[in-house]
Amino acid sequence: MTVEERRRVKRLPREVRERQILDAAVRVFSERGYHEASMDEISDVAGVSKPMIYAYLGSKEDLFAACIHREATQLLAAVAAGVRPELPPDMQLWHGLAAFFEYVGTHRESWRVVHRQAITQGGPFSDELLAMRTQAITLVDTLLVRVATKEGLDGSSTESLAAALVGAAESLADWWLDRPEVPSRIVASRLMNLAWMGFGGLVNGSTWHPRET
Amino acid sequence: MTVEERRRVKRLPREVRERQILDAAVRVFSERGYHEASMDEISDVAGVSKPMIYAYLGSKEDLFAACIHREATQLLAAVAAGVRPELPPDMQLWHGLAAFFEYVGTHRESWRVVHRQAITQGGPFSDELLAMRTQAITLVDTLLVRVATKEGLDGSSTESLAAALVGAAESLADWWLDRPEVPSRIVASRLMNLAWMGFGGLVNGSTWHPRET
Amino acid sequence: MTVEERRRVKRLPREVRERQILDAAVRVFSERGYHEASMDEISDVAGVSKPMIYAYLGSKEDLFAACIHREATQLLAAVAAGVRPELPPDMQLWHGLAAFFEYVGTHRESWRVVHRQAITQGGPFSDELLAMRTQAITLVDTLLVRVATKEGLDGSSTESLAAALVGAAESLADWWLDRPEVPSRIVASRLMNLAWMGFGGLVNGSTWHPRET
Amino acid sequence: MTVEERRRVKRLPREVRERQILDAAVRVFSERGYHEASMDEISDVAGVSKPMIYAYLGSKEDLFAACIHREATQLLAAVAAGVRPELPPDMQLWHGLAAFFEYVGTHRESWRVVHRQAITQGGPFSDELLAMRTQAITLVDTLLVRVATKEGLDGSSTESLAAALVGAAESLADWWLDRPEVPSRIVASRLMNLAWMGFGGLVNGSTWHPRET
DNA sequence: CATGAATGAGCGTTCATTCAT
DNA sequence: GATGAATGAACGCTCATTCAT
Known part of the structure; x- marks a missing residue:
């Protein structure tokens, strides 16, 4: 099992994922600005699928807040x-x-x-x-x-x-x-x-x- | 529409049109912000069709600049x-x-x-x-x-x-x-x-x- | 110019397009039901792009109504x-x-x-x-x-x-x-x-x- | 969670669970309609996790049937x-x-x-x-x-x-x-x-x- | 000169479904 | 046996931009 596979498969606790997502969001919002930032890019950077973001942090506005x-x-x-x-x-x-x-x-x-x-x-x-x-x-x-x-x-x-x-x-x-x-x-x-x-x-x-x- | 009638509709010189457009753009950008501002609204406020804006001032970015x-x-x-x-x-x-x-x-x-x-x-x-x-x-x-x-x-x-x-x-x-x-x-x-x-x-x-x- | 090209290029008056769209919508809604019908399919059947539908008939609900x-x-x-x-x-x-x-x-x-x-x-x-x-x-x-x-x-x-x-x-x-x-x-x-x-x-x-x- | 504790949580027989789920499904389908009903809500109302529903009754279609x-x-x-x-x-x-x-x-x-x-x-x-x-x-x-x-x-x-x-x-x-x-x-x-x-x-x-x- | 008509491309969001635990 | 964690795929909708007229 490669490191990549491991990453894709591991089920992390909610708390950890939320931090990952917020870290990614800060980075992307900072680089692109609120409107230019896309949820797709944030989810990519976070290494998480978009539905997770919505499940944990809510809408784009909520995430930004x-x-x-x-x-x-x-x-x-x-x-x-x-x-x-x-x-x-x-x-x-x-x-x-x-x-x-x-x-x-x-x-x-x-x-x-x-x-x-x-x-x-x-x-x-x-x-x-x-x-x-x-x-x-x-x-x-x-x-x-x-x-x-x-x-x-x-x-x-x-x-x-x-x-x-x-x-x-x-x-x-x-x-x-x-x-x-x-x-x-x-x-x-x-x-x-x-x-x-x-x-x-x-x-x-x-x-x-x-x-x- | 005859040639005669066509001549009667407002056919302002380029300079005036540009000012109209810029005035409208400043107002809309100021009220809505760059991204929330739509070219449609700007053209409405300016009283000019969208293709005119593109012809005179170029893209949305150009217009904003x-x-x-x-x-x-x-x-x-x-x-x-x-x-x-x-x-x-x-x-x-x-x-x-x-x-x-x-x-x-x-x-x-x-x-x-x-x-x-x-x-x-x-x-x-x-x-x-x-x-x-x-x-x-x-x-x-x-x-x-x-x-x-x-x-x-x-x-x-x-x-x-x-x-x-x-x-x-x-x-x-x-x-x-x-x-x-x-x-x-x-x-x-x-x-x-x-x-x-x-x-x-x-x-x-x-x-x-x-x-x- | 083929028939296909002609179709893609012709600028039809609004009234005609609206009828086309409504015809397509009736057909698709009838076949699939309201929820299973997708705006994409309706636009395909109508031979019109989606934005036209929204411009002329409004939202999916409006269209259905x-x-x-x-x-x-x-x-x-x-x-x-x-x-x-x-x-x-x-x-x-x-x-x-x-x-x-x-x-x-x-x-x-x-x-x-x-x-x-x-x-x-x-x-x-x-x-x-x-x-x-x-x-x-x-x-x-x-x-x-x-x-x-x-x-x-x-x-x-x-x-x-x-x-x-x-x-x-x-x-x-x-x-x-x-x-x-x-x-x-x-x-x-x-x-x-x-x-x-x-x-x-x-x-x-x-x-x-x-x-x- | 010890084996002892596990045994104490409700571990109902399959038949009972199925009835719970069907009752909930009927209620939700009736209130929202087939498409507006979400498996999430049904599982909530039933007090059962989603995977249980899939294990017992199959897909959403199966459940509705x-x-x-x-x-x-x-x-x-x-x-x-x-x-x-x-x-x-x-x-x-x-x-x-x-x-x-x-x-x-x-x-x-x-x-x-x-x-x-x-x-x-x-x-x-x-x-x-x-x-x-x-x-x-x-x-x-x-x-x-x-x-x-x-x-x-x-x-x-x-x-x-x-x-x-x-x-x-x-x-x-x-x-x-x-x-x-x-x-x-x-x-x-x-x-x-x-x-x-x-x-x-x-x-x-x-x-x-x-x-x- | 001027515009109504038209669209490609992309975005935010949701949902049925499935694993790893 | 039971579930929290996770996602692929699609959907409704919008917008900057461009032609044909």
Whole structure:
């Protein structure tokens, strides 16, 4: 019995198959995009017949949502693991950013699916993604608020700043995806500087305003 | 139908027809996304038969590329018009950002096509988009370099900062698209503050570095 | 240019194509039944590609409904044409029945689709069929009522008798379908006798009742 | 799972399992129709895994044929039980009809499967059904022949009359299925009157013939 | 010039059926 | 004996694209 035959014949437990399918789906969705991806290719890559996909993960939409959910959860977990609460705020932010870019760098497919694809598909996908994003923003906001209140800054605009920071990180990650030669530390450090200095300025009260010209 | 009657039906010059088609295509692509958009609907909205579209603008891909090109060119022109070279650098940046958000706010369909759609479709579309982006980055880089060299900062990393800024602007615009209640000035001002403060820090040489923990 | 090529190339007007498609659909539905019939086969038989069917007649359900409607209408028209109002009631009934069996005998496929298939498919098809049946029953009822009132019979149960007669005719036609050797006149005459004698008995007041045993 | 435990799970004898499966199949076929019924649902309703069904009853077709056979046999038995040979012919017919409608009324699912479903599916099912029908026609024919010969009527057309009667009964039952408010006795009585009066006319020699118009 | 008519090719989905366990 | 796991094959439907008119 050859290895190939063995593969075709073995009856794997559902859990294993589901992982195989999700792995394949992430890869194909990442490479082709949601619409260009065909269930046929996914089933080929997964080494499983199409009916299995439908039996275990449901429709194409369901499958895509499952991908986003799994990958986004992993990403968020990686970032959260990087942030250690006993450190001072700036170091927390730094470690969070470093973990984020580290993860994106080592899981490019994952990121492509979660961000590039999910963001443009309306409906149920956005919801899944939105929830994750909200969590990320909350994470950052918590940090900023701690600094801001200490320093006496009005806490009202921290959330929008957090949103901008998350957005900037996403955007930078997207930009970085096409430049594999830059080390993740460098990218993280650039954003950290921009963010911390900019935020520092706001905390000091030295805001910029347009002058009359 | 006699020759006489034939002459009476609208027989518009090619240029006008092309504009009609492109307008319709931008609208439909923006509403439905690239893949959900059907040539049938575009031809309906344009009030032109499908063979006309193929004759004038080529395949669906060609049509989409043409949309991106036209809209991106307009956007870039609007931003460039905002930047007035006789002003000091910070005011140039400010007017550029203001013009950008102003344009995005008043041409939401256009932006949806150019950014949200184009970014997720691989292949030929990215090229069109990439070229425009490079122009934008160059525009900003020119500004930064002028300040940086004046102040003695090493000019090596200005380009990546410019890229980060452009990326942040794009991301923020995307975020803003779903929040029509925020005035464009406010959004522009937030990004301006973050950018200018952060950049100012770098110029001063007061960079942030991770400490040992 | 061969005949075949000519057929592939000719652009026929919509109306003609629709008839072709409906003809093919009636044939295939009649032979295979609704569920076993495939759109592929119908398109093959019609000598048209599948997209044409969807463009002109809509979904499989729509197509089936269109078949029923067309065939049922024709059948009813044939029967109505047979009934001549200037004749006495029994001759009207006779000509109606004769026309009915004549039609069924010469349009077996049509009848199979209208009755055998439509009757067992729920939903929208039944409605179409029900409407036709109601018309048929009304037609018969009108006849019976005229006789019944003349003779003084209570007209309350004529409708159910009409329903029974229509049902018996349908059933007899179904039975007859598998016995092509029997002439249509004979079948019609048998039902006519059963009906007229039975109805005559009722009119005379000589009804049958179960006796105690 | 130990040998001990295995023995405790329900390990019913084949006969019982088959009945379970057939019961479930009749229910599902009756509700959904042959094609809409899925083996999955049947196995669910039966509380048995799909491979069991295939092991015991064979393919879907086989299963359906088994359903028809069982139900049709029951129906015929019920009718035959109603007919008591010691009674006069008209009372025999009456009791047969009454038993028929009584059975259909109390076993609607059964009837739906036997008649409505089986009649529209070609091939093997018709055979099963045809055999049963032939038996029913023979049953009625026997009755009619006895009367007819006694009275001197030519016996040649009794079979077709019997067929018409059986067909009318089937059709009336089908019509009645959707009108549960009518009592079975009424329906039976209507058909009995129509049949007996009509048949009586023939026996008397007072047949109807079309006149010249 | 302009279009209604026409299609090849492919997609998402389902289902009866069969093994390995 | 009994089942979860697995699939081949087909079906309904759509869409970008192209001719004949």
